[in-house]
Every structure is written in C-alpha cells, then in structure tokens.
Amino acid sequence: MKNVRKYAVIGTGAIGGFYGAKLQRSGIEVHFLLHRDYEYVKQHGLVIESADGNFTLPQVNAYNDVNKIPACDVVLVTLKTTDNFLLPKLLPNLVKDDGVVLVLQNGLNLEPYVADIVGDHRVMGGLCFICSNKIDNGHIHHLDYGQITLGDYAKNYRACGITERMKAIAEDLEKAEISIQLSSDLLLSRWKKLVWNIPFNGLSVVLRTTTDEIMSNFYTRNLAENLMREVVSIASVNQRYISSEFVEKMLIDTEKMKPYSPSMKLDYEAKRPLEIEAIFGNPLKVAQQGSIKAPRIEMIYQQLQFLDHFSH
Template sequence: MSSAALNFFNVTKNLTYAILGTGALGGFYGAKLQQAGLEVHFLVRSDYESVRRNGLFVESVDGDFRLNRVNAYCDVRNMPACDVAIVALKTTQNHLLPDILLPILKENSTVLVLQNGLGIEEEVAAIIDRYKVSGHKIGETKIIGGLCFLCSNKVGDGHIRHLAYGKINLGEHKNNSQHGGIADEMQIIANDFESAGIPIELSSDLLLARWKKLVWNIPYNGLSVVLDATTEELMTNPNSLELVKELMHEVLRGAKSVECDIPLEFIETMLEHTRNMHPYRTSMKIDYDEKRPLELTAIFSNALQAAFSRGVNLPKIRCLYQQLQFLDLRNRTNAVK
C-alpha cells in the first residue's frame, strides 16, 4: 500500500464522507453509507430546514428506510473537512465547485465524482491545481470517477425514491489520460460502499468507463427530451429504435477516436438492458420537465469536442445536441418569464 494510502487509512480508521448535493443520487448513496454506520455530512440546498429537522427518507426497491438524524449543512463553510468528498451536483452547477469543494478538503482527501458525462475529473483537477498554486497545502488529492447505474429521483423534501439498480463503476483519474490502475484509496472506498450494499466494479480505465456510460446517456437522455418519450417508447417505435442504434454507433466512433475501444456487442447489451428496464423517464427529461438546465456540456459537448479534436465528426450526435440546446434555451427562457 502506498504511503499516501496508509496515511489516508490510518489517520481516519473509518473514512468520513461529504455529500455535495443531497439530491436523487447523493441523497441515496449518502443515506446508504450512513445507514451502514459511516460518518456522512450532507450539503443540502432547498430542503435544508426539513432535512435538518426530519432527516432523510429513502423509498427503495431494496427496502425503505428513514434516517431521523443526519449531519445537514446549508453552508459548506460549516462542514468539517472530510476524507472523501462526493460530488453529486448536476454538472450544470460545476462552476460552483471552487466554492463548494475546496473548503472541505484536507490533507490527502479523495474527491469522488459521481456525475454523468466527460471531462469532469479534468475540471476538478484544474480547480485543485489552481488552489495549490495559490499557496494552499492540501497534499496529494486523489480524484476518482464513478459511473452510477442507478435510477433514483428526488420526489420531495428529504425524500429520495430509488427505482432500480445502484451499481457504481469506479476508476481513478490520472493526468495525461494514462490508465489509473486500482488505487488503494479506491479499494478502501469500494469496501465502504459494498458494506452499504452498493455493488462496486473497479476499473483501470476511467475514460473507457465514461465513454461506455455515454453509449446509454447520449441516445436515451437526448431523445427522451427531443421526442418527449420514455425509454420504453424509444425502444418500441422502430424509427426511434433505429435512431438509438445509430447514435450508439456514433458514440463508439467517438470513443475509438480517443483510443477507447468499445466492442460492437456492447450496443446489444445496452439495448437489452433498456428493454428489460421499467419504462423510465430519464434524468434529462425530468430536468427538462422541471425547467432546469440540461447537462448538455458534460454529456454532449465534451464528447463532441473530444472526437472533433481527433478529426472525427459525429453528425447525428451533433444534430441531437443542437436540438437540445434550442429546447434547453427556450425552456429556461420561458421559465423565467
């Protein structure tokens, strides 16, 4: 075990966790970790008063549970520094990360990014580098990405509805797109999640894992908004199904352009997975219906740019992205009227 990992492990026999964004995903995983006996601190926004008074309620396919007391904060400056900072905001809020993330880092903290999309760990690494350059000493901060195969919604104040799945695929972020290997810190965090009943897969190639997740998110999140459809409708209509497949093929081309080889059979696996799902309103569709900004930069723009920088155009994904940008802007312009 590396000395940083030993430090990480010894200083705090039990790791402490900060949940930055107590929503559908952060509320679910944070509550599961606390239920398993870990110390968890939750940054809460609109429902802070309710969560402070009444805790969190998780209505789950795996069994409902209530946490009557949670460590809730409405201001990150009142939170203790934690061993693991879990980024669980929507990526549309990531411009707030310098203010939200940096105050809770301590010597050798790990940042665990559980958001969908591409380029997020790079953004976090740049924020941390700037912080260090400005004279702050926070030691070596590991950045780990997690791809969450989860269907969860926040349905009320402190109320999370977990509909299906929950597995997380973890991979370490390395500069220069090297493969990360399996860091000791990652194994320790994985053990905590597994003790909370969350299945974990460890990956030595985070970039590949992120592109594989996009094989699902690009077609289904995008088309669910543009076509106003659930996953079931997209799968049963032959025209939309064709479009889903074409978009998946383009994601594979994008991945290949950055040396991430996703086997063709993976498309069939994703289609089969979706056929077996309950009809699902994707998170992007929920955001659209709620007139919230869509995660277009992380899920679409960063993928298009990565491929474009290698001379590869992805015209169907680009076309979908342009339509989504139109709808997103109109939706939010109308929302503020």
C-alpha cells in the same frame, strides 16, 4: 487510506441523497450539503423509497453552508454539472489533504476540472448506472439498478489500474450494500457510460418520452443504437475502444429496465438547466479533434440547445 473514513455529499439529490443515505445507514459518518430543501431535511431527515427496500433516516448531518462541514476523507460530488462553477468555492476546505474527491456526475472531462481545484492526486471518478429520482423534499425514489463503476484519475486520464484507495472506498460502499465495479481505465468507463447517456437522455427530452417507449418502437430503438455507435466512433479518438457486444448489452439492459425518465428529461420538465455541454458538447469537441462525423449526436445537441433556451 485509513480504515474509518468520513464522507461529505455535495448535491443531496437523486444520486447523492440515495448513496449518502445508504452510507449513513451502514454506520459511516456522512455530511450532506443541501440547498432548496435544507430546512426540511434538517428537521425531518431523508426518506428513501427503494427497489432494494425502503428506509428512513430521521436525522442526518445537514448543512446549507459548506464552511460548517468538517474536512472529510471522501467528498462525493453529485451536483448537476451545470452547477460545477460552484466547486472552486466548495471543495478546497472540504477535502482533507490526504482525502479524495469522487466525481459521480454524467459527462466527459469532469475530473480534469476538479483536478485543477484540488490537484490530480486527490481526484477519482465514478459512473452510476442507476434509475433514481428526487420526488419531493428529502424524498428519493430509487427504481432500479444502482451499481457504481469506480476509476482512479491521473493527469490526461492516464489509466491507473486498480489502486489501494479505490479498494478502500469500494469496501465502504459495499458495506453500504452498493454494488461496485472497479475500473482500471476511468476514461474508458466514462465513454461506456456515454454510450447510454447520449441516446436516452437526449431522445427522452427531444421526443418527450421514456426509455421503455424508445425501446418498444422500431424506429427509435434503431435511432438509439445508431447514436450509441456514433459514441463508440468518437471514443476511438481517445484510443478507447468499445465492442459491439457492449452496445448490444446496453440495449438489452435498457429493454429490461422499468419505465424510466432519465435525469435530463426531469430537468427539462422542471425547467432546470440541462447538462448539455458535459454530456453532448464535450464528446462532440473530441469528435471534431479527430475529424469524426457524428450527425445524429450533433442534431440532438442542437435541438437540446433550442429547447433549453426556451425552457427557463
């Protein structure tokens, strides 16, 4: 990829707003697609309250019409997966012919959907290990962490190794002071992220609690660990194998984390649709294909469906 890249952010929320703002602050041209707070951000810019240091961007390239955004080299997809039905209208004219769509969303089997829109060769995935919330119009509060794991995509999630375009995009992100890890196997990285997302997004909603309370109680900590081990079992259906040491590291990292309400809990409290299918439903389909039993994940999936049905 060429040395000077132009970025677009689809979904300027807790994730897209934070990473996009850091990219712009580093001198990279960034274009932000917004919805509810377009007028506010157009006039006042973005405020980032961050554990890494607060900063404000008084002016940003803000749009509420994707057709007004110039074609970009890298398009960050940071929408909620419940809005992915919009992508066939948003992506085709936004990404350059030699550009890439970087999917920074939670869940499984997201890249194949995007590949059907723009082609396998123009898709990359990213897993964000970050505690960040959008607390007001144009105001993002970053509490902790922030690393992105980048992985290139090929049809059927064939492992791609470390590609040159991954290195190029990683260079831009690192210039923006974003910690990057390069993954040779995107599907393995997605399963590893689900090891955290399934227990803590699910339990925070069902139990109406936060990560610190889950980890400080013997019973819920044990439940979180057992949910993690069910995810590990399902991943083996895709021939992706996750060690017990990784599970233990996730538990330790969560114990060290500042008290945090995961994104699904915030969505539930705000009466927004929950990302149930991407995070729970798609992994359970893989479990069914491999005749793997995941009773705890199935129970939380069913509880979330009930809560989601009556919340909005």
